[in-house]
Amino acid sequence: LPRLLLPAAAPSGCFCNSHRALVRRPVAAATAAAYSSSSTAAADAPAGPPVSVTVIDKSGKEHQVSGQSGENLLRLLQRYELPVEGACEASLACCTCHVYVDAPDSADLSSVTEAEEDMLDMAPFLRENSRLSCQIVLAAGLDGMRVTLPQATRNFYVDGHVPKPH
Amino acid sequence: ATTPLDPRVLDAMLPYCTGLFGNPHSRSHAYGWETETAVEKARAQVAQLIGADPKEIVFTSGATESNNIAIKGVARFYKSRKRHLITSQTEHKCVLDSCRALESEGFEVTYLPVKPSGLLDLASLESAIRPDTALVSVMTVNNEIGVRQPVEKIGALCRSRGVFFHTDAAQAVGKMPIDVNAACIDLMSISGHKLYGPKGVGAIYVRRRPRVRLEPLQSGGGQERGMRSGTVPSFLAVGLGAACQLAGQEMAFDAERVDRLSQRLIDRIVSQLSHVVVNGDRDSCYPGCVNLSFACVEGESLLMALKDVALSSGSACTSASLEPSYVLRAIGADEDLAHSSIRFGIGRFTTEAEVDYTVDLCVRQVRRLRELSPLWEMVQEGVDLKSIQWTQH
Numbered sequence: 001l002p003r004l005l006l007p008a009a010a011p012s013g014c015f016c017n018s019h020r021a022l023v024r025r026p027v028a029a030a031t032a033a034a035y036s037s038s039s040t041a042a043a044d045a046p047a048g049p050p051v052s053v054t055v056i057d058k059s060g061k062e063h064q065v066s067g068q069s070g071e072n073l074l075r076l077l078q079r080y081e082l083p084v085e086g087a088c089e090a091s092l093a094c095c096t097c098h099v100y101v102d103a104p105d106s107a108d109l110s111s112v113t114e115a116e117e118d119m120l121d122m123a124p125f126l127r128e129n130s131r132l133s134c135q136i137v138l139a140a141g142l143d144g145m146r147v148t149l150p151q152a153t154r155n156f157y158v159d160g161h162v163p164k165p166h
Numbered sequence: 167a168t169t170p171l172d173p174r175v176l177d178a179m180l181p182y183c184t185g186l187f188g189n190p191h192s193r194s195h196a197y198g199w200e201t202e203t204a205v206e207k208a209r210a211q212v213a214q215l216i217g218a219d220p221k222e223i224v225f226t227s228g229a230t231e232s233n234n235i236a237i238k239g240v241a242r243f244y245k246s247r248k249r250h251l252i253t254s255q256t257e258h259k260c261v262l263d264s265c266r267a268l269e270s271e272g273f274e275v276t277y278l279p280v281k282p283s284g285l286l287d288l289a290s291l292e293s294a295i296r297p298d299t300a301l302v303s304v305m306t307v308n309n310e311i312g313v314r315q316p317v318e319k320i321g322a323l324c325r326s327r328g329v330f331f332h333t334d335a336a337q338a339v340g341k342m343p344i345d346v347n348a349a350c351i352d353l354m355s356i357s358g359h360k361l362y363g364p365k366g367v368g369a370i371y372v373r374r375r376p377r378v379r380l381e382p383l384q385s386g387g388g389q390e391r392g393m394r395s396g397t398v399p400s401f402l403a404v405g406l407g408a409a410c411q412l413a414g415q416e417m418a419f420d421a422e423r424v425d426r427l428s429q430r431l432i433d434r435i436v437s438q439l440s441h442v443v444v445n446g447d448r449d450s451c452y453p454g455c456v457n458l459s460f461a462c463v464e465g466e467s468l469l470m471a472l473k474d475v476a477l478s479s480g481s482a483c484t485s486a487s488l489e490p491s492y493v494l495r496a497i498g499a500d501e502d503l504a505h506s507s508i509r510f511g512i513g514r515f516t517t518e519a520e521v522d523y524t525v526d527l528c529v530r531q532v533r534r535l536r537e538l539s540p541l542w543e544m545v546q547e548g549v550d551l552k553s554i555q556w557t558q559h
Contacts, residue, residue: 117377118221122392126379128244154388 051138055082056148073099073136073147083162085153090134092116095123096155097133100148104129108141125150167478169513171405172362178408179364182401190400191389201400208407212369215410216335216354217345224370224390225398225406229336230260231383232355232370233303235394236332237264239380240301240353241273248300252276254286254315255496256308258334265303282498283447284313292323301330301353306338310493310509311446312455314338321350330378336360336368340413341452342421346371352378356410358402362514363409367402370394420514421453427512427521428453434525439532441545443503445494456510459499462542463535465490465506471531475524478509502551 048069055063055077067076074097077084085096092115101109109131112120116135120126133147155163182204190205192198210220226232241251253265255277265275276294280286286304295302302324307314317333324331332353338344339354340361346354354371358364372378372393386395413420436442441461460468465479479491490504499507510524536542541551 114374117374118391121379122388124385124388124392126243126381126392128246128379 048138049140051140051143051145053138053142054144054146055080056146057083058149058151067138069138069140071138072134073138074132074134076138077133077147078165082149084133084149084165085155085163086134086165087155087163092119092132092135094154095119095132096153098123098126098130098150098153099133100127100129100150101131101136102129102146102148104131106142106145108139110135110137122154123150124152124154124156167476167511168359168365169362170515171364172409172412172514174412175363175405175408179401179405182404186400188400190398190403191387205398205400205403208403208405211407211411212356213371215340215344215414216356216371217347218371219374221391222346222371222374224372224393225403226368226370226394227366228359228368229258229334229355229357230368231394232357232368233258233260233332233334234264235370235380235383236353236355236372237261237301237303238268238383239393240330240332240378241268242271242381243379244300245273248298250274250276250296250299251301251303252278252291252294252299252329253303254278254280254305256280256284256310256313256493257303257305258309258336261303261305261334280496283450284308284311284445284493284497285447285450286315286320288316288319288323291320295324295327295329299327299329301332303332303334305334305336306344307335307341307452307455308446308493309337309455310491311457311497312337312451312453313446314342314450314452316450317344317351318349324352325350337452337455340410340417341424341454343417346373356406358406358409361409361413364402364405367399367406369406416514424454424512424514424516427516427518428456430518431456431510431512431521431525432458434522435528438525438529443499445497445499445507454512456512457494457507458510459494459503459507460532461503461506462539462545463506463532464539465508467535468506468508468531471535472508472524472527474527475520476511477524479505479507 050066051069052064052066053076055065057063063080063082065076065080072090074084074086074090078086087096088094112131116132119132120130123130182201186200188197188201190198190201206220209223212223213220226235251265251268251273253261253275269275278286278290278294302320304315304320306317321331330352331350333351334355335344336355336357337360339356352373356369358367372380380393382393382395384395389395389398432444435458443459445457445459469477469479490501494504494507544551
């Protein structure tokens with residue numbers, strides 16, 4: 001009998017994604033909280049106050065997502081299956097998780113490091129309020145933050161294909 | 167207009183035209199690695215000449231492209247907040263044309279006038295800066311009259327007002343010491359063929375701390391930090407790097423020699439001819455670019471008479487136009503004097519014999535043309551040319 005082999009839980013949350021693929025359960029906002037405990041991303045800190053974020057995708061549609069203080073923004077967006085790539089898996093080696101933040105000068109937003117600026121340089125459609133979402137850690141003061149996804153990343157496919165998170 | 171390749175630059179370039187032909191962006195094999203190493207070495211050589219970090223140097227096809235990238239790129243990136251640019255009336259055509267293109271995109275540009283010496287008036291710059299000014303662009307050395315602008319003071323002023331400062335340093339780099347940090351320069355254009363390097367290559371310096379962002383003009387694979395896509399021409403980049411390294415080495419010797427030859431040229435001409443105007447400030451200038459106006463001599467005839475020598479009236483990029491130089495107009499030169507102005511260029515390979523030959527030829531021809539000139543006759547008789555009422559027949 002073929003045994004259903006589940007891949008070992010890996011720290012970057014890919015267990016969560018492949019688990020989802022096997023179980024075929026769509027992620028809804030209500031169940032996202034259940035996922036956050038199973039996602040063992042090193043950047044996720046357990047049980048911080050909830051932080052809600054509004055994400056505007058490239059068609060202009062708004063999505064409400066809710067994460068926890070201490071959680072990595074990229075991982076939050078990916079949990080909600082929003083079309084954000086993270087080619088280097090949040091290791092600050094690419095620019096595919098590029099987003100625009102509405103309040104770039106907010107004190108609660110971690111300031112940009114030179115390494116992040118270097119990676120941002122290579123992102124297409126760069127703007128003054130561009131950030132790499134994998135470098136943004138949610139904090140209580142960021143509750144209500146609005147984040148916009150750019151038209152395309154450096155990996156852009158003209159047929160609209162967006163690579164799935166690793 | 168240009169300079170010959172220094173033979174040592176050619177030596178550095180040749181291997182990269184033949185055996186070492188790899189694409190420097192090929193990541194997976196030795197052809198790419200060896201060329202990438204050479205391009206990065208060239209980048210460091212360019213950076214060292216201007217006191218920059220190698221990561222701040224982007225290779226382009228020349229100073230024209232660099233100027234376009236700097237002006238259009240910065241303006242378009244910050245366009246949501248900043249809609250104003252400032253430049254001078256004596257800039258190179260590509261700077262003025264880029265500004266004009268931006269004006270048709272809805273930007274406002276202030277073209278600052280210059281003093282009769284050709285130098286910018288800092289007070290006028292200060293009063294022109296607005297809260298929505300994105301960029302100030304002032305060239306370091308003017309290509310027609312050789313005037314050197316006070317870039318250190320301009321940079322300090324712009325830094326204090328939070329405005330980016332771009333300078334077209336094509337005629338200055340390699341000929342005089344430039345430090346982008348001491349002068350608070352945020353963007354700088356460099357041209358290969360002005361410092362005994364190859365034509366078809368240049369660079370733009372883009373400051374990283376604090377970061378200057380720009381919208382790239384050229385879309386593509388994201389080479390050169392995303393600012394200038396396209397395969398970097400490795401043999402040209404190597405040439406530019408070698409030229410910069412040599413320029414740093416030879417700068418003091420060249421500067422003294424060029425200054426001496428320039429002085430010789432001017433002194434000998436002025437001592438043998440009267441009614442000669444030296445255009446542009448001679449204290450704050452690059453001595454290798456001398457612009458002289460000969461009164462009562464028709465400019466094109468003089469140029470034709472001096473065919474043996476590579477001279478120009480106005481710069482190469484405007485020499486085909488029939489109007490007198492806008493640079494001379496900006497410094498307040500009379501239109502008739504502007505028509506009879508000649509630019510003499512002295513460089514690393516100019517010999518004393520060549521200077522003497524040029525002086526003799528120039529003096530002889532000016533005298534000959536003045537003999538033929540009715541205006542000259544009137545000036546000799548003491549008639550004030552401005553008082554003449556010319557009639558139409």
